Amino acid sequence: MQRYVKNVDETTGLCGEVAGPDGDPAYFEGHGFELRDVEEAYNGLWYLVGKVPPPPASVIIAKYDKAMEAHLFAERAARGYTTREPSDYKGSSVPRWASDAEDWIAHRDQVMLYGLEVENHYKETGEGPTIEEFKAGLPKIHWSVEITDNNGQ
Secondary structure, rough: OOEEEEEEEOOOOOOEEEOOOOHHHHHHHHHHOOEEEEEEEOOEEEEEEOOOOOOOOHHHHHHHHHHHHHHHHHHHHOOOOOOOOOHHHHHOOOOHHHHHHHHHHHHHHHHHHHHHHHHHHHHOOOOOOOOHHHHOOOOOOOOOOOOOOOOOO
C-alpha cells in the first residue's frame, strides 16, 4: 500500500513518520513526505515493501498456541462442550460422555504433540509453516459415539 513517509532509513527500510494516503499531496510533499510503497510490521511500525523484519520467535509461537487453543475450543464446542472439557467426564456413568472423554484425551494429546513438534522446529531453525498452514495441519477429532438424540446421547 502507498503512504506518505519521511525520515526513511533506506538500509533497514524503517519509516520514521507515516501519513496518508488521503489528503492533499502538495501538503505532504511540502512537508518533506514522499509517496512510497510500505507495509506494516507485526509491531505496528512501517517499513518499505520487502524490508519488514520477521517477527521474533516468541510472536510466532504465541500465534501457534492461540491457533491450537481455538482449534480445540471449536471442536469441543461443536460437540456441545462449551464450558467444560470432555475429559472432565472421564469415568462418567453415562457411556457416551465417558467415551467422549477418552476420545478427547487422545485427540488433545495429538494436537499438542503436533504443536510442540512445529514449535520446537521453529525455535531451532527459525522456519515453520504459516499460521494458515499450521491450522490446516492440526489433527481433526473422531468421536467414537455418534449423537443420536436431543439429549446428546
